[in-house]
Amino acid sequence: MGRWKNGILITYLVAIVFPFIFLFLLSMSSGWRFPDLLPEYFGFKNWGKVAGTESGIAQSFLISLVISLSVAVSSTLCGFVISRYVSYHPKKRLLTLLTYFPYILAPVVFGACLSYYFLKMGIFGTTFGVVLAQFIIAFPYALIFFSSFWNEKIKSYEDLVATLGGGSLTTFRKVLLPMARGLLMVCFFQTFLISWFEYGLTSIIGVGKVQTLTIKVFLFIKESNFYYGAMSCCMLIIPPVVMIYINKKYVFNKLI
Missing domain, CATH: 1.10.3720.10 (MetI-like)
Structure with missing residues (x-):
């Protein structure tokens, strides 16, 4: 019974946290197209442009x-x-x-x-x-x-x-x-x-x-x-x- 509760709790936490993690990963990516599993670029290039006017x-x-x-x-x-x-x-x-x-x-x-x-x-x-x-x-x-x-x-x-x-x-x-x-x-x-x-x-x-x-x-x-x-x-x-x-x-x- 304890394992079921822990499993449900972990699933619940993952369901809440995953959208935010995915948004952050997507914000650091570029050229991510289906069916590629990984983006062409992954880094802080997009975030670096925040300080500019682009x-x-x-x-x-x-x-x-x-x-x-x-x-x-x-x-x-x-x-x-x-x-x-x-x-x-x-x-x-x-x-x-x-x-x-x-x-x-x-x-x-x-x-x-x-x-x-x-x-x-x-x-x-x-x-x-x-x-x-x-x-x-x-x-x-x-x-x-x-x-x-x-x-x-x-x-x-x-x-x-x-x-x-x-x-x-x-x-x-x-x-x-x-x-x-x-x-x-x-x-x-x-x-x-x-x-x-x-x-x-x-x-x-x-x-x-x-x-x-x-x-x-x-x-x-x-x-x-x-x-x-x-x-x-x-x-x-x-x-x-x-x-x-x-x-x-x-x-x-x-x-x-």
Whole structure:
């Protein structure tokens, strides 16, 4: 029975790890055609081009990083602050229901609806336009995420600080932010990943001018450049892996 369990565990681990290993091997290859068992070239030639401008992968990685960090920081902070007023509002149920509206439509359809207004504002096909479009998706998620934080216990802490003479700014800095530190980090990670892997909305609003790393992956696949596509996928995996490590080591362990 123990051998069966070990065999199932090993098979499970191989099934999870194999796609990532294969992507890495494919990113180091070139001229790998069927029915050849081995590629014509295997080395770091493709990765060496990342630092240059030939592939544009390094630039796309930086663009994606800037966009995702901007969306994560703004949506997390705005979601935390505004969720307080939504939670204490008399029409809380209606306002909470409205936060689900961006998720009713598919990202491509939602992007098509926004494109007219973004074109009028002159931000269609710009990095700021992509950040704003992704913020519209990530901000409602942050509102929903923080809705469970505001309860009677938190309200009693706020009333206590007010009784002792503390203002709203002091309450946020000294009481609410320290109490919600773990949730703020988790929400930041989640909204970062929402932005990092976003494709449909970015492709519509960015209109091909804002080439994030996710857009690059699909472009390489359409061009049948599987080696650069695999390399882009490897780079696409790096931030989530780092986020998971930080989340587990510094956030999750403290929450439990």
